[in-house]
Amino acid sequence: MAVFGALMLAPAAVSLLFGESDWTAFLISSIVTAAVGVAGAFLAEPGTDGRIGNRESMAITTLGWTACAFFGALPFLLTGSLRGTADAVFETMSGLTTTGATVLLDVEAQSHAILFWRSFLHWLGGMGIVVLSIALLPGLQVGGSQLFRAEVPGPLPDRLEPRIRETAQRLWGIYIILTVGQTVLLRLFGMSLFDAVAHTFGTVATGGFSTANKSLEAWNSPAIHLTVTAFMFLAGMNFTLHYRALRGDFEPIWKDDELRTYAGIVLAAIALVSMDLLAHSRYSLGNTLRHSSFQVVSVITTTGFTTVDYDVWPPLSRAVLLLLMFVGGSAGSTGGAIKVVRMNVLAKHSVRELKRAVYPRRVTVIRLNGKAVPEEVSSAVLAFVILYLSVFLLSMLALSAMGLDFMSAVGAVAATLGNIGPGFGLVGPTCNYSAVPTIGKWLLSFCMLVGRLEVYTVLSLLVPGFWRKP
Amino acid sequence: MAIHGNGASLRVLERAGVSDASLVIAVTDLDEVNMLACILAKQAGAHTTIARVRDPDYDTDLALASDGTYPGVDVTINPDHQAAADIARLIKNPDSSEFDYLAGGKVQILSYTVEPGSPVAHTHVRELNIATATLVAILRNGDVLIPRGDTAICPGDKVFVVGRRGVPSVFGWRAGREATRLRTVSIIGGSSIGYYLVRALEPLAAHGVQLKMFEKNAERCRALAEAFPRLTVIQGDPSSLEVLQDENAEGSDASAVVGDNDQSNLLTGYLLKRMGVPRVVVALKRTEYLPFTGPMDLDATVVPRVSAAAAILKIIRGDHVLSLALLKEAQAEVLEVLVSESCHACHIPLRDLGVPAGAVIGVLVRGGQVIVPRGDTRILPGDHAIVFTVESAREETARLFELR
Numbered sequence: 001m002a003v004f005g006a007l008m009l010a011p012a013a014v015s016l017l018f019g020e021s022d023w024t025a026f027l028i029s030s031i032v033t034a035a036v037g038v039a040g041a042f043l044a045e046p047g048t049d050g051r052i053g054n055r056e057s058m059a060i061t062t063l064g065w066t067a068c069a070f071f072g073a074l075p076f077l078l079t080g081s082l083r084g085t086a087d088a089v090f091e092t093m094s095g096l097t098t099t100g101a102t103v104l105l106d107v108e109a110q111s112h113a114i115l116f117w118r119s120f121l122h123w124l125g126g127m128g129i130v131v132l133s134i135a136l137l138p139g140l141q142v143g144g145s146q147l148f149r150a151e152v153p154g155p156l157p158d159r160l161e162p163r164i165r166e167t168a169q170r171l172w173g174i175y176i177i178l179t180v181g182q183t184v185l186l187r188l189f190g191m192s193l194f195d196a197v198a199h200t201f202g203t204v205a206t207g208g209f210s211t212a213n214k215s216l217e218a219w220n221s222p223a224i225h226l227t228v229t230a231f232m233f234l235a236g237m238n239f240t241l242h243y244r245a246l247r248g249d250f251e252p253i254w255k256d257d258e259l260r261t262y263a264g265i266v267l268a269a270i271a272l273v274s275m276d277l278l279a280h281s282r283y284s285l286g287n288t289l290r291h292s293s294f295q296v297v298s299v300i301t302t303t304g305f306t307t308v309d310y311d312v313w314p315p316l317s318r319a320v321l322l323l324l325m326f327v328g329g330s331a332g333s334t335g336g337a338i339k340v341v342r343m344n345v346l347a348k349h350s351v352r353e354l355k356r357a358v359y360p361r362r363v364t365v366i367r368l369n370g371k372a373v374p375e376e377v378s379s380a381v382l383a384f385v386i387l388y389l390s391v392f393l394l395s396m397l398a399l400s401a402m403g404l405d406f407m408s409a410v411g412a413v414a415a416t417l418g419n420i421g422p423g424f425g426l427v428g429p430t431c432n433y434s435a436v437p438t439i440g441k442w443l444l445s446f447c448m449l450v451g452r453l454e455v456y457t458v459l460s461l462l463v464p465g466f467w468r469k470p
Numbered sequence: 471m472a473i474h475g476n477g478a479s480l481r482v483l484e485r486a487g488v489s490d491a492s493l494v495i496a497v498t499d500l501d502e503v504n505m506l507a508c509i510l511a512k513q514a515g516a517h518t519t520i521a522r523v524r525d526p527d528y529d530t531d532l533a534l535a536s537d538g539t540y541p542g543v544d545v546t547i548n549p550d551h552q553a554a555a556d557i558a559r560l561i562k563n564p565d566s567s568e569f570d571y572l573a574g575g576k577v578q579i580l581s582y583t584v585e586p587g588s589p590v591a592h593t594h595v596r597e598l599n600i601a602t603a604t605l606v607a608i609l610r611n612g613d614v615l616i617p618r619g620d621t622a623i624c625p626g627d628k629v630f631v632v633g634r635r636g637v638p639s640v641f642g643w644r645a646g647r648e649a650t651r652l653r654t655v656s657i658i659g660g661s662s663i664g665y666y667l668v669r670a671l672e673p674l675a676a677h678g679v680q681l682k683m684f685e686k687n688a689e690r691c692r693a694l695a696e697a698f699p700r701l702t703v704i705q706g707d708p709s710s711l712e713v714l715q716d717e718n719a720e721g722s723d724a725s726a727v728v729g730d731n732d733q734s735n736l737l738t739g740y741l742l743k744r745m746g747v748p749r750v751v752v753a754l755k756r757t758e759y760l761p762f763t764g765p766m767d768l769d770a771t772v773v774p775r776v777s778a779a780a781a782i783l784k785i786i787r788g789d790h791v792l793s794l795a796l797l798k799e800a801q802a803e804v805l806e807v808l809v810s811e812s813c814h815a816c817h818i819p820l821r822d823l824g825v826p827a828g829a830v831i832g833v834l835v836r837g838g839q840v841i842v843p844r845g846d847t848r849i850l851p852g853d854h855a856i857v858f859t860v861e862s863a864r865e866e867t868a869r870l871f872e873l874r
Contacts, residue, residue, distance in 0.1 A: 359704075359717070361704045361705050361706045361713065361717060362702065362704055362705075363688075363691040363694075363695045363703040363704070363705045364695055364703070365692065365695040365696050365699075367699065370699075372695075372696040375692075
């Protein structure tokens with residue numbers, strides 16, 4: 001928490017840089033947060049042996065994330081850019097979970113500091129989730145996340161703590177390389193430095209907060225759109241593959257089952273959407289390819305940038321995008337939703353069960369990258385998908401009860417649970433989440449957290465036996 | 471000479487005189503004792519050491535040992551592995567029940583059972599008139615007969631033929647069987663023999679042969695399915711008719727029954743044969759049932775212990791005998807002899823050589839050519855002679871070729 005407070009000084013500096021007056025709000029938030037953090041550290045119950053097991057890890061992750069969302073909301077409230085805790089927490093949670101769903105009516109009217117803070121939240125959240133999904137969650141074995149490990153290169157100490165530290169350093173190195181690379185390219189293609197940094201944060205974290213009301217539609221430059229598309233795709237890949245690429249180890253990358261599926265889905269979706277658009281809309285061929293590829297990659301990687309209002313696209317294209325919202329990025333990326341590798345396992349599992357109906361005695365093994373997937377893992381994946389869909393359906397039901405129309409409710413929940421951002425209808429690309437009732441915003445904030453922390457981590461806290469001593 | 475004592479004890483080994491032994495073979499039931507005995511013997515000065523090692527965990531360790539980094543065990547023998555290799559060879563060559571290559575692969579020895587409808591049944595050996603191969607032995611009712619011109623061939627005889635590679639198969643057709651093409655091979659039992667067998671047959675799967683494994687134990691099934699992507703693993707009791715029929719075991723072109731239990735192996739093998747599987751090979755742990763397998767009509771039986779013994783014998787007969795096939799519990803042997811300059815048998819027409827009654831010179835390999843000998847053929851120095859001999863005639867045969 002103290003660190004999080006210190007990080008709030010960054011937007012304060014941005015504020016000073018642009019000669020704006022709201023740096024005091026960030027300074028106050030920073031002091032409050034840091035103070036609470038330091039106090040918490042001192043007050044931490046002495047006498048406990050400090051052992052961090054599975055349950056402690058899950059609780060710390062969930063509660064830490066939630067606390068950050070609340071304290072991160074302070075600047076929004078203090079600067080007066082958002083009124084009401086629900087709005088401020090929604091916006092912060094959307095940033096931290098790299099969702100990119102906003103309740104701000106007019107983004108362009110906000111100070112640079114606020115805009116930077118939103119994008120910076122993405123970047124921090126992305127950093128957190130990469131480490132979480134590759135280093136921590138596989139150890140907890142939630143929802144088949146053992147699959148995410150994808151052979152983290154290098155020596156792996158057995159103890160959790162040094163392993164996370166070691167892995168985190170490598171992954172953050174890659175994260176920073178991607179960030180710097182994209183910022184330089186965007187600057188080259190004509191964006192201002194501030195916009196370039198903000199959009200880069202939104203891209204590598206697959207977040208989706210923009211500095212413009214119309215998102216990337218505001219920059220009508222194919223070069224910029226192409227750059228963002230490429231980096232969104234990279235950010236949706238497993239970061240351990242990037243690490244291998246940096247070491248010149250390309251062999252396992254071409255052969256990676258998940259990457260192949262991911263690329264295959266992206267290409268197929270682009271082809272489908274392009275054909276649909278060519279048949280039913282007035283775009284030129286070049287624009288069709290540009291927008292369809294941008295939108296497909298933006299949605300599957302759960303970024304949520306837009307170059308065009310896809311809500312007015314023909315039904316097939318919208319249906320494809322809705323399905324992609326559930327697929328999500330690769331394991332060990334900053335992308336959200338169910339994840340390609342789980343889709344892989346799910347598909348193989350289903351085919352196997354079909355075959356088993358014909359030959360009940362046959363014993364077959366699900367393989368991923370040639371290696372056998374243990375039975376516990378594939379059943380955990382199955383349970384994950386069922387839990388994910390249950391949360392989706394229940395939340396959708398609740399939103400409908402609050403009066404949202406069907407498409408908006410579906411879009412809102414799919415887009416927040418999958419950490420995408422814009423949905424359909426009322427919460428489509430040209431609108432935002434300000435129209436959702438307060439209680440709905442709390443619910444969607446919860447959805448973002450559930451989706452981001454791989455469902456199990458959050459939901460297991462609700463299991464009655466969780467807090468009891470075993 | 472037998473010495474009673476712990477084979478891993480240096481004192482016992484010294485009493486046995488390992489320090490000047492040219493060969494030490496350690497074949498107790500314990501891998502560790504065998505390896506230790508070999509290492510100690512090697513340190514003490516033994517020339518060559520052979521250890522029976524079954525645990526695959528030691529494979530890599532011993533690979534290190536055999537490249538000279540850590541001297542100790544020169545050769546390892548794994549009975550299950552050896553048996554699997556034998557079974558694989560029998561399955562890959564569907565027309566013989568025992569089979570081996572000699573003279574570096576130029577010469578084949580194999581055996582067939584003469585069926586009642588075969589054109590060679592009820593004929594005399596001299597009527598066969600085959601110029602490309604030699605009929606070296608007949609196994610009838612458990613006895614080894616050395617064929618002479620007037621020996622009659624009866625249905626049910628097992629005939630052993632030596633010839634140039636590929637040629638004895640032609641004879642195989644004459645012995646009454648069409649060559650079958652392998653499409654499906656079923657392996658019954660996921661024992662360690664089963665594991666090695668799948669490993670040996672896996673290359674066939676790449677060429678479209680379906681490999682089926684029947685195993686009762688769920689864990690073993692899972693482990694096999696994990697290890698071999700191309701293997702079709704079927705979990706079920708292989709001695710249950712229902713399982714065999716549901717999974718179409720009778721549709722296999724060949725079947726290897728390699729379960730842990732001899733009795734159920736025999737039963738399953740018998741069932742498969744009755745169901746119409748053309749080739750059934752059964753692995754047995756003990757030799758005591760062997761004499762009774764005849765009426766069961768099994769195509770071949772393999773005993774890991776015998777397979778291992780054959781492999782060890784191959785190594786022992788080091789200098790002049792290059793490779794060797796052991797037939798049926800050492801009732802007979804096939805020797806491959808490199809004829810030396812000083813050999814008594816050189817330059818004499820075979821009919822005057824006085825080959826012992828229990829031995830037959832199968833073929834001669836001279837400068838890469840395979841020669842089927844006649845009465846006037848002379849053996850020359852440098853020839854490889856493939857000699858079939860029954861156990862009782864071995865000494866005499868060895869003297870003929872100056873064997874140790």
